[in-house]
Structures are given as structure tokens and as C-alpha cells.
Amino acid sequence: MRRAWLCTPLLLATGGCNATQSTLDVFGAEAREIRHIAMILTVGAIVILAIVVALYVRAVRAPEGRLSHEAGMRMVLWVGAIGPAVILAALLVYALPAMRPRPTSPVDMVIRVEGEQFWWRVAYVPPGATPMLSANEVRVPVGRTVAFELTAQDVLHSFWIPGLAGKMDMIPGRTNRLVVRAEKAGRYRGVCAEFCGLSHALMAFDVIAMPADAFDAWLARDSVSIARSAGRGAALFDAQGCGGCHAIRGTSHVATIGPDLSHFGERLTVGAGILPPSVEATAAFIRAPQATKPGVRMPAYPQLSDADARMIATYLKGLR
């Protein structure tokens, strides 16, 4: 029964373990470097702690008169002052280069991300081509250098993809650069890491690391003009004034106040990494977004019937 107490902290510590959003299960070069440094610090700290405890035990157990004042002071000087100064200097010299941003060239992909309460505006800017707008999802090509240009619209946010790189603040009126390189394809997750309001904890996004050629094909298909079907869902979208905030390429809706919905059907989650990508969840979000995200900047549509909300949701899910 005693052991059960030991389990509680262990359970708490491992409760957050997952492979999609983890600084330990990495998929990018920057995060790998950070993990390496963290391991060295952790192991080093344990070794030093063991040495200190051993010295302490030895000093306490020593018979009276065995330790001279002078030898003790010499020990304090070497082990207590000079040793730590040298170790810290070595660690500093070793760790500082990790803060140097990876060099970029003009042909590297730029992805602009703007944090906004409580979602992400994303623009892919391939060199020499027009930007491709998206939201709440970031795709990166594996094996290529990508520069994120990060800013915010309203308040401070912080852009953090734990498996890819360190976090970087998003500051209104300022553009911060974060240069990364993904090394392993897969589906991952990023979050807002700076308290930004009521739904701060519900401000996340999906990250998809794709093989470089698949990424190129994915990006190129957007420039092929898209013919959007005009059914009942599309008509409701028009009639309810959703286009006042949301853009859908291939239609007359171009507003950028809310997330771009041009490829909403592709999204792996709804509501910035929070809800499953189902018609039901989307319909529920449309009728009452504040039920999922308190303080959300999208109005509720209680007058919309459940059937109509599903119609719109089905239409949106069809946008690929």
C-alpha cells in the first residue's frame, strides 16, 4: 500500500506523455538539440548531486579531528567555487551555439503565422510565388529549412511546436523569426504558450510534417482554380453572413477577420486544435462557439436550426 503513494507523482508526471506534442519525442533538428542539452544537464545534475551527498556523508561520519580547518577551506575553494565556475563556463560555451538561428537562404520557404484570440492565421510564402492562406494548421516539408515569421494581432501569444523547436513569442507590431528543419514526417501538435485570454488553453493547432515532394504538390494544387459547388449549405453560408469574416477561395468570400475556410475539409481538427473534424462537431461549433471556447471572437448562431447548421458543416467539410 505504501507504494501507491509513489505511484501518484509518477502518474502525474507521465500523464502528459504523448507522441504528438512532446519535447522528448522530437521530429525537428532544433528540438533534438534542445533535448540533447536537457539530457546532459539532467545527467550532470544527478552526478553532481551524488558527489555532493557522498562528500557530505563522509564529512559527517569523519572522526573528530580528522578534518583540518585549512583542508576544509581548500576544499570549499576548489569544489565550491572554482569547480562550479569552470563547469558552468563549459556548459555555457557548449549550450550557447544552440541559440544561433539556423542560416537561411532566399529560396527557403517562409511561413507567416499570426496569433489571434484564439486561433492562428497562416500564410505560406514560397519564394517568388503568391502567398497561400490557411488557418489553424501548419504543414512543413521534411528535410528543408523553413523560416516562420511570427507576429500577433491583438495580444501576446507564443508559438510552440514542442517536437520541432523552442517557443517563440508573437508580439503585436513585431515580427520574430524562428528557423526550423523537420526531420521526420508525421502528425504533430503545437500550442499557444503565452496566456492570451479566456480560451488560451484552447488555442492549439495541428502540425503536419510531409515529405518534400508531397508538400510541393499540396501547395501547388491551391493555385489550380477551384470550382466550388453551390448547394444549400453554400447558400446558407452566404445568407447567414459568414462571409463577413471567413474567406473561401473560389467564391465571392474574401474576408480575413476569421480563419480561412478554403480547405476546411482537410483540417484534422476544428476550432484551433480542439474538436474532432466531424460534421456534428463543426455544426455544434457554428451554432454555439462559446460553448467550446469561452470568449471566442465568433458570434453564436442560436437561430440556426440544427439541420441548417449541419448543412453548412457538410458544405464546409467538402472544401478540400
Add this chain to the structure above:
Amino acid sequence: MTDRGKWHERLKVTLWTLIVPPILWAGHFLFSYLWAAISCAKAGAFMTFPIVFVAGTLLALALIGLSGWIAWRQGGTPGSSAPHEDGTDIDRLRFIAKSTLLLAGLSFVGVLFTVLPVIFLRDCM
């Protein structure tokens, strides 16, 4: 030299000289921030040849070294052996000299640790 002894022996460590090394460290810290901010604002990047920064750092290190050396010379006044914990003038002098010496060592390392990022990061971020 005059019969009043060498110049560093005429100086006397006091509580005022005790705070000289940490103040130099703090001053160098502020200087580093100002230097980086001004370089980044004026030139958009760190100077490739940061003469001002190197000179300021060498000056800070030299002054800290000097105050440490003076303290060391003063603390080394011959006399009875440790511990020096009596309420006498000589023990007070020894105590302040030792403290100054330790603070000088700490400040010296502190200045070096402030300098290292500049050597490794040549970027305004």
C-alpha cells in the same frame, strides 16, 4: 618609495571598497546591454569588430583584478592564525579584505559569463 609605504598599502579596505567589484560587474552588465542595443539599433547587427565592447570588458576585468589584488595584499597582513573573529581593527580589516577578494572573484567570473553570449551570438534576433 616613501616611508609611508607603497601606494596600495596606503589605501585601506573599507565597506566602500568592498562594493567596488560588484559595482564594476553591474556597470559592465549595463554597458553590455547598452552596447548591444545601440549596435543593433544603429548598425542593425553586432559590429564585426567590437572594439568598444572589448575595451570596456578589459577595463572592467582589470579594475576588478586590481581591487582583488589590493584586498589580497591587505588581508595578508602577518599576525596570529585563523580564525580571525575578534572585534579588533586588524581582524575587521582581514574580514573585509577577504570578503572583497571573494567578491572580486565572483565579479570577475560574472563579467566573463556576460561576455560569452556576445562571442557566440552575433545576431540581434
